[in-house]
Amino acid sequence: MLITRGFKGKERNRGAARDRVPPGQYVTPDFPVLSAGPTPRTSLEEWSFGLRQAGRMVAEWRWTDFEKLPQTEVTVDIHCVTKWSKLDTRWRGVTFDDLLGAAGLDAPPTSFVMAHCDGGYTTNAPVADLAQDRAMIATHYEDLPIPPSHGGPARLLVPHLYFWKSAKWVRWLDFIEQDQAGFWESLGYHNYGDPWREQRYEGDP
Amino acid sequence: MTEDVVPLDGNAAAGPLAALFAVEPTTIMITCEGCGREGALATLKLYGGAMGLILRCPECDTANLRFADAGTRVTVDLRGSTRLTLHGTEA
Amino acid sequence: MTPKHLPWRVATVAAAKRESVRAKAILLDVPGWPGHLAGQHLDLRLTAEDSYQAQRSYSISSAPDGRPQLEITVERVDDGEVSPFLLDELRGGDRIELRGPIGGYFTWMPGDGGPLLLVGGGSGVAPLMAIVRARTRSGDRTPVRLLYSARTVDQLLYRAELDTLAEAGDGFELIYALTRGAPDGWTGEQGRIGREMLAARGFPPEDRPRIFVCGPTPFVEACADALVALGHEGGWIKTERFGPTGDVK
Numbered sequence: 163m164l165i166t167r168g169f170k171g172k173e174r175n176r177g178a179a180r181d182r183v184p185p186g187q188y189v190t191p192d193f194p195v196l197s198a199g200p201t202p203r204t205s206l207e208e209w210s211f212g213l214r215q216a217g218r219m220v221a222e223w224r225w226t227d228f229e230k231l232p233q234t235e236v237t238v239d240i241h242c243v244t245k246w247s248k249l250d251t252r253w254r255g256v257t258f259d260d261l262l263g264a265a266g267l268d269a270p271p272t273s274f275v276m277a278h279c280d281g282g283y284t285t286n287a288p289v290a291d292l293a294q295d296r297a298m299i300a301t302h303y304e305d306l307p308i309p310p311s312h313g314g315p316a317r318l319l320v321p322h323l324y325f326w327k328s329a330k331w332v333r334w335l336d337f338i339e340q341d342q343a344g345f346w347e348s349l350g351y352h353n354y355g356d357p358w359r360e361q362r363y364e365g366d367p
Numbered sequence: 368m369t370e371d372v373v374p375l376d377g378n379a380a381a382g383p384l385a386a387l388f389a390v391e392p393t394t395i396m397i398t399c400e401g402c403g404r405e406g407a408l409a410t411l412k413l414y415g416g417a418m419g420l421i422l423r424c425p426e427c428d429t430a431n432l433r434f435a436d437a438g439t440r441v442t443v444d445l446r447g448s449t450r451l452t453l454h455g456t457e458a
Numbered sequence: 459m460t461p462k463h464l465p466w467r468v469a470t471v472a473a474a475k476r477e478s479v480r481a482k483a484i485l486l487d488v489p490g491w492p493g494h495l496a497g498q499h500l501d502l503r504l505t506a507e508d509s510y511q512a513q514r515s516y517s518i519s520s521a522p523d524g525r526p527q528l529e530i531t532v533e534r535v536d537d538g539e540v541s542p543f544l545l546d547e548l549r550g551g552d553r554i555e556l557r558g559p560i561g562g563y564f565t566w567m568p569g570d571g572g573p574l575l576l577v578g579g580g581s582g583v584a585p586l587m588a589i590v591r592a593r594t595r596s597g598d599r600t601p602v603r604l605l606y607s608a609r610t611v612d613q614l615l616y617r618a619e620l621d622t623l624a625e626a627g628d629g630f631e632l633i634y635a636l637t638r639g640a641p642d643g644w645t646g647e648q649g650r651i652g653r654e655m656l657a658a659r660g661f662p663p664e665d666r667p668r669i670f671v672c673g674p675t676p677f678v679e680a681c682a683d684a685l686v687a688l689g690h691e692g693g694w695i696k697t698e699r700f701g702p703t704g705d706v707k
Binding site for chain 3: 373374375376377378379381382385386389391392393394407408409410436438439440441
Binding site: 194195196197198199200201243244282310311326346348349350351362363364365 | 371372374412414415416417418419421423428430433434435437438440441442444
């Protein structure tokens with residue numbers, strides 16, 4: 163690997179807030195857009211979000227009903243496996259806990275979830291990583307509706323894991339008995355994805 | 368912030384795909400499982416950016432080839448293709 | 459993962475020549491270069507002192523000539539990460555990593571036949587320039603029409619060379635199309651390349667031209683759709699889309 167004389171690259175502020183930047187990451191002021199496919203364009207009229215289990219819908223909300231659910235605002239740092247981190251991002255949406263509550267579920271019915279999205283994207287996570295205020299279905303970023311390029315109308319937000327887990331264009335969460343690999347997990351990315359242990363790829367400890 | 372993803376094509380995937388194919392990949396003919404289209408890998412739409420290569424059928428958007436490079440390992444998923452055809456000269 | 463058949467090589471910058479107000483042609487010495495075909499590209503890899511890396515693809519704009527030397531043409535991307543470095547910082551003698559040649563679909567060799575219709579948008583003219591230069595170098599007389607779109611006259615690449623070739627009268631025809639205004643006395647086309655211009659200035663479908671279209675994705679798709687609508691056979695139209703890759707890895 164040859165160091166290219168004079169090449170600095172894009173702005174990446176690794177000096178600031180080092181304790182907030184996981185290993186191998188750099189801080190960017192940008193918000194890069196990355197997608198595995200074309201941007202879905204789902205209107206709010208067509209949109210619905212659901213919780214499913216064993217092939218049936220346990221709870222489902224259309225947009226206006228979804229917006230009436232308890233709303234939570236969070237400010238979080240996000241970390242992409244492609245090495246950029248963005249600090250202090252502000253989101254609004256409905257927490258996983260509040261979704262369970264609205265669905266009349268005292269407890270999650272299984273230990274794992276697969277998120278399913280418009281365009282076919284999927285990602286998996288343990289329920290323990292979604293519950294206790296660790297995740298939400300976000301509809302707003304910096305006080306504005308999330309634009310389609312960033313996952314709108316709604317995306318899953320699980321900021322303590324690498325950002326590919328924060329699935330864009332999410333339409334339902336499927337409660338599954340056994341963990342299954344989602345889209346990127348099936349292609350050799352880490353099944354869990356903790357940025358602080360640098361779990362980027364399958365096989366990383 | 369509202370900039371959208373504009374895909375490139377299979378030509379741009381040829382460098383990274385060298386880890387998978389010993390032959391030049393852009394002229395490989397791919398038959399799409401979604402709609403049956405057969406076309407050169409160069410004509411597929413390329414998504415995935417720095418995460419990996421997701422090559423999709425330009426007719427129906429089915430992912431025909433998915434590829435990710437983890438440094439010391441590459442993973443490829445060809446589930447969306449029913450056939451790959453390579454043309455060459457007889458040995 | 460780097461396979462043995464496409465290794466990273468170290469190239470040395472031999473020269474840089476301004477080609478337009480926004481672009482330079484950079485000449486690279488590449489020991490061990492295996493040669494290339496017109497239309498192929500290479501990947502550049504840049505590494506900062508903290509090991510941060512960026513990779514970009516560039517078409518080889520020079521014709522194959524048997525020497526371990528090649529040219530890439532770099533156009534400025536505003537707020538870009540790599541092009542400002544290549545245009546403003548890179549000096550003769552600097553070393554840079556690249557791999558190639560890459561590609562096989564979007565290539566043309568003398569003897570492949572024609573007539574040839576080359577349609578380029580902006581820096582998309584770079585691989586087409588390799589084709590034009592390969593044709594000239596070999597003495598091939600295949601009729602060629604280059605329909606080349608740029609925003610303004612000062613953004614046209616290779617202007618002097620193309621004008622000279624067009625005057626030579628050996629079957630090379632040149633049509634410039636400016637999309638954002640033309641100087642007084644402009645005799646070229648104005649406006650976007652589309653169905654009308656392709657019908658008026660391209661080869662008719664009955665000539666069965668081999669067609670190469672290169673440029674930003676929207677440009678390529680609009681031109682390819684227009685060519686098909688005019689009756690050109692889809693299989694004879696080869697396309698290469700340029701644009702931000704988000705570091706295709």
